[in-house]
Amino acid sequence: MEALRRLVRVDQKPIGRTPRSNLATYTGLFDHVRKLLAEMPLARKRRYRAGRFSFNVSQGRCPTCEGEGFVNVELLLLPSVYAPCSTCHGTRYNPQTFEVTWREKTLLNAAI
Numbered sequence: 001m002e003a004l005r006r007l008v009r010v011d012q013k014p015i016g017r018t019p020r021s022n023l024a025t026y027t028g029l030f031d032h033v034r035k036l037l038a039e040m041p042l043a044r045k046r047r048y049r050a051g052r053f054s055f056n057v058s059q060g061r062c063p064t065c066e067g068e069g070f071v072n073v074e075l076l077l078l079p080s081v082y083a084p085c086s087t088c089h090g091t092r093y094n095p096q097t098f099e100v101t102w103r104e105k106t107l108l109n110a111a112i
């Protein structure tokens with residue numbers, strides 16, 4: 001541990017109050033991943049552009065949670081809470097989006 005000066009842990013947890021932005025989107029890393037996936041043969045065949053791999057675009061995202069990965073659950077007498085989306089299980093995308101892979105990696109793990 002003495003050899004380490006700094007350790008930075010990077011994950012895709014949301015930055016701020018909304019789940020719309022995370023470190024990968026904020027730094028522009030995700031833009032590269034989207035472009036890469038859009039160049040794959042299956043993506044070209046289906047005419048998926050880089051924007052299709054954004055959870056802010058309706059074609060690529062989960063229709064239930066609209067790309068948030070969570071759904072707002074209204075509770076009687078209690079403050080509403082966010083619960084993981086039961087359709088995409090928090091992945092934020094629809095299954096067709098994950099069918100496009102780069103070196104057997106999907107959108108979720110291509111950046112790693």
Ligand SMILES: [Zn+2]
Nearest residue numbers: 062065085088
């Ligand atoms: Zn969902």
